[in-house]
Each structure stands twice: as C-alpha cells, then as structure tokens.
Amino acid sequence: MKRLLGLCGALALLFATPALFAANQPHPKPAKKPLPVPKEQAVVTHASVTIDGQRIPYTTTTGTLLLYNKKHQATASVFYIAYTEDGKNPATRPITFAYNGGPGFASALVDIGGFGPRRIVWPAPGDIKAEQPPYRLENNQYSILRSTDLVFIDAVGTGYSRIVGYGTPQMFYGFVADGRAFAQFIERYVAKFGRWNSPKFLLGESYGTTRNAVLSNDLVNDGVYLNGVIMCSTVLDFPTINFSAGNDLPYILYLPTYAAVAWYHHRVHPRPASLPALVQETEQFARGPYLNALFAGTTLPAAQKQQIAQRLQQLTGIPVSLWLKADLRITLPVFQRHVMGSTGPMTGRYDGRFLIDELQPLLPRGGRGNEGATTSAIWGALTSTFDNYVSRTLGFKSNRIYIQSSGTVFRDWNWTYHPPVNDLGSGVGTLSTMNVATSLTRAMNNDPGMQVMFNNGYFDMATPFFATEYTVDHMDLPASLRANVHFDFYPVGHMLYVNPKALPMLQRNIGQFIAMATASAAGH
Numbered sequence: 001m002k003r004l005l006g007l008c009g010a011l012a013l014l015f016a017t018p019a020l021f022a023a024n025q026p027h028p029k030p031a032k033k034p035l036p037v038p039k040e041q042a043v044v045t046h047a048s049v050t051i052d053g054q055r056i057p058y059t060t061t062t063g064t065l066l067l068y069n070k071k072h073q074a075t076a077s078v079f080y081i082a083y084t085e086d087g088k089n090p091a092t093r094p095i096t097f098a099y100n101g102g103p104g105f106a107s108a109l110v111d112i113g114g115f116g117p118r119r120i121v122w123p124a125p126g127d128i129k130a131e132q133p134p135y136r137l138e139n140n141q142y143s144i145l146r147s148t149d150l151v152f153i154d155a156v157g158t159g160y161s162r163i164v165g166y167g168t169p170q171m172f173y174g175f176v177a178d179g180r181a182f183a184q185f186i187e188r189y190v191a192k193f194g195r196w197n198s199p200k201f202l203l204g205e206s207y208g209t210t211r212n213a214v215l216s217n218d219l220v221n222d223g224v225y226l227n228g229v230i231m232c233s234t235v236l237d238f239p240t241i242n243f244s245a246g247n248d249l250p251y252i253l254y255l256p257t258y259a260a261v262a263w264y265h266h267r268v269h270p271r272p273a274s275l276p277a278l279v280q281e282t283e284q285f286a287r288g289p290y291l292n293a294l295f296a297g298t299t300l301p302a303a304q305k306q307q308i309a310q311r312l313q314q315l316t317g318i319p320v321s322l323w324l325k326a327d328l329r330i331t332l333p334v335f336q337r338h339v340m341g342s343t344g345p346m347t348g349r350y351d352g353r354f355l356i357d358e359l360q361p362l363l364p365r366g367g368r369g370n371e372g373a374t375t376s377a378i379w380g381a382l383t384s385t386f387d388n389y390v391s392r393t394l395g396f397k398s399n400r401i402y403i404q405s406s407g408t409v410f411r412d413w414n415w416t417y418h419p420p421v422n423d424l425g426s427g428v429g430t431l432s433t434m435n436v437a438t439s440l441t442r443a444m445n446n447d448p449g450m451q452v453m454f455n456n457g458y459f460d461m462a463t464p465f466f467a468t469e470y471t472v473d474h475m476d477l478p479a480s481l482r483a484n485v486h487f488d489f490y491p492v493g494h495m496l497y498v499n500p501k502a503l504p505m506l507q508r509n510i511g512q513f514i515a516m517a518t519a520s521a522a523g524h
Helices: 002-014 020-022 108-115 177-191 209-220 249-264 275-299 302-316 322-326 333-340 373-393 407-411 437-448 465-473 481-484 503-522
Strands: 042-051 055-066 076-086 095-099 119-122 137-141 151-155 200-206 228-234 451-457 485-490
Touching: 055 177, 076 177, 095 108, 095 177, 095 209, 108 119, 108 151, 108 200, 108 373, 119 373, 137 373, 151 177, 177 209, 200 209, 209 228, 209 437, 228 465, 228 503, 249 275, 249 302, 249 333, 249 465, 275 302, 302 322, 437 481, 451 465, 451 503, 465 485, 481 485, 485 503
Parallel strands: 095 151, 095 200, 200 228, 228 451, 451 485
Antiparallel strands: 042 055, 055 076, 076 151, 119 137
16 A cells, blocks of 8 residues: 555656646746946046156056956956057057055055056155145156056956956955956957057056966966066065964064164164164074074073063064063064054054054054054045046046945955965965965966066065065075066055155166066067
C-alpha cells in the first residue's frame, strides 16, 4: 500500500499542471532593471596660462565617457577634465592621466590643487581668515601643463562619475575592479582622441599611487606601454603604515617624519639648521639602534632602553617618560596629540604643519571632535572653488552633486588582491596586510623602459616618505631597473602642492622627469 501511494504521488507530480508545479517552487528573483544610460558629453572651452614667462594656449574638454562590460552593455559613466596644449602634435606630445586616491576621492584636488592650469590659493597653516569664503582661483604658473597634456579622471562613485546601465559596485569598488575600470577608460580615451602614439604617463596621489601599481600592470598586459609613472605621497605596502600588534615596522618608518614635524614646530632642541640633515640622521638611527631595540622586545636591557628613549626625545621632542611608558612605540595618534606638549593642539595627519585644538582632549584617542587639522583648513576652499569652476568657467552643467569624497565607495571596497608574482600565497583580503608593490615590479619588468618617480613630503604623516623608500628597497626589482626609479622630497605634507614654496620644485622635477622619460624613448 505504501508503494502504491508513493507511485500515485510520483504520477501526480509527473502529470501535475504547470500552474500547480510553479506554485510549489521558489520564485526566482526578477531580473534587475538596468539603470538609465546617459549619453556621453563633451564641453569644450579655450584659455591660456603663462608659465615661466611663456603664454600657453590650451583647450579644455570637460565630459564623460562610458565604460562597458563584455557584452558591450554600458556599466559606468566616467567624468573627466582634459587640458591639451594648442598647436602641438598629438603623436609626440606627452599625455598624463591623473587622479586622487581614497579610495573614494574625486580628482579635483590634484587638478585645481596644483597640477592643472588653474589653482586654488591655499590657506597657510594658521591663516584662519584664508580658510573662509570667498576663495581665490588663479592662473597656475607652476602647472605641469607646460610639459604634458593632462586628463583628470574621477573614479566611479566619485565626482560626477557613476554606475549606469548594467553596472554594479562590485565592478568598480576594489583593487582589481578599479584598475580594470581605469585601464578601460584610458584605452577608450586614447582611441577616441587619437593619442595611441603619444608618450603616456600616469600620475596618482595617495591611494592613486596604489592604483598606479595595479593599473600600470593592467595597461602593460594590454599592450599599452607607459613612458613613466608619477607617484605623489605613496602607499603600496600597507603594513608599512598600519600600526597593529606585533608589527614594529611602522614605528621605524614613521620616526623620520616625526622628527621632521617636530623640527617644523621647533620642538627639537637643539634645532638643526638643515631639515634634510636631520632626516638623514634620524633614518640612520631608525634602521640601526632603534630597529635593534624594537627587535629585542622584552629582552632589551633597562639601561639600553633608557638610552634609546633619550635619543628619541632629542629627535622628536616627545619626553623620555612617554617613550618609556609606550615601550618605545608611539603610534601616530599619540604623536599628533603630544608633539606640541601635553596641553597643546593636535597636528594634522595629512600635513603635520597644520594644527587644530581638540574638543575633548581627555578622551583615550584624539580627533573625535574634528575633521583633522589639514582637512579643516582646505576642504571648504576645495569644495566651493571646484564646483564654481566646473559650472561657470568650464560650462559643464549637472543636476547631481559633485562628490568630493564618498564614504560608500570606501565602505564597500574589496581589499582582496592576489600579487601577480607571489607563489607563496594566494593574497589576503585585509587592509593591514595588502601589498601591491609587486604589480609595479612586474609592470616595470615587462615594460623595461618605464620610469617611475616618487614625490614625497617631509611632513606627510599619512604616507611617510621613509616607508616609501623601504617599499622600493623591497620590491625585488632587477638591478638593471633600479636606475629607472627616482626620488624627490619637499617641505610639505601629503598634498604636495598646498605649500606654494614647494610648487616651483614640484613643477621643475616632474617636468624634467617627463622630458627624460620621453627623450629616452625617442632616442632608442
């Protein structure tokens, strides 16, 4: 009887109506409706800028390009601003693709911040009146437009760049996805505007340097060789800047920056006349006695620990008692709160020259009551000036808000990355252990004519210069390629162009780098 019921049940299922069958099945989710796809735009204006006494006429193209998936369905609309010098041969004129970092920051900062033909007059440290509107935008006599055409690109989810059509956040928010998106944009741009044969450069700031490493490898893999890669305030190996239990590396690599910031604020006694000399002296101490002391851990003799703490006080102005209390390991937030004295203001993280008072100085960690000294000083000028510049000067109209910084992009970012030359593991998906330096190594090895320039600020406490030097020394570059790496240092913080005293040096050094990298390619 049981077998008969089972058979009847099976027959009933076999001959059940489609409606009855469907009623007993889980309903599939309806296909997601694609987002609207806007048309590509291009608004063209003309202007000129005088650099070193030479008038340079240029054309500005402000617009968008679409990105596509493998089915040629639109996935993103990418906003860009391109400056091209008039009357030049595109086949020989260098072109540089530039962007900021975050991840989640638009590229306005590297455009009107100091590299484009117009620049903000930034407030100096402590100049409260200059932090208030109205702000000034002036012709930038230090623009690198003198040496290269410029294309400033906003990452998807920032600026006016956004997901459209069949796009999803997973296609853009991550190491790998971001690199592929930028590679597609660059390849689409050079095809649309006839720049395939132009000498090509990448310029990235902060996370933009991380992007440089991944993107350069992607482009070279696609057969798009680069003349040069320009790094501004670099981070490729994230453990070098992340203070975590058991990781002594950041303490060693931050020490020269601590000394530089203390020197700037006259907290070093006696104060050397030369900042570079102090930096070199501190680097020698950091890679020698200080490294050995941290390596010893709890086996370090008390007398030797006292000597190390006294030397640390001489270099940073932080008292011996605090160095001893911290077991010779002072994290960045602790340094920011104490370098100006126990009751003094905090220094900026992006630029140690800037100061801001703490609203709640007795909290265990500082910075809860403000946006940070550097951000507070410059953010208002950037937001107001750029929005006004794009809409009124460049004539690009949008009913959307320009997103200077996107917390959504950062929150949804996929930190997983598989190093292309690492056979020891499969990659780790955490910010504190990520290292993309090997991507740059591979790109340089496959494109051996590529030159790489590292620009570093002495007062940058977000991406310290000694960490960049350490990273390059551990990239496993072949000896034949070491001559392709170039370093320059400036008396400024993370945003190298904020200090007007650094701008002439920055323009000269980048200009010479571009000329060298272009000439070496033309002369082969």
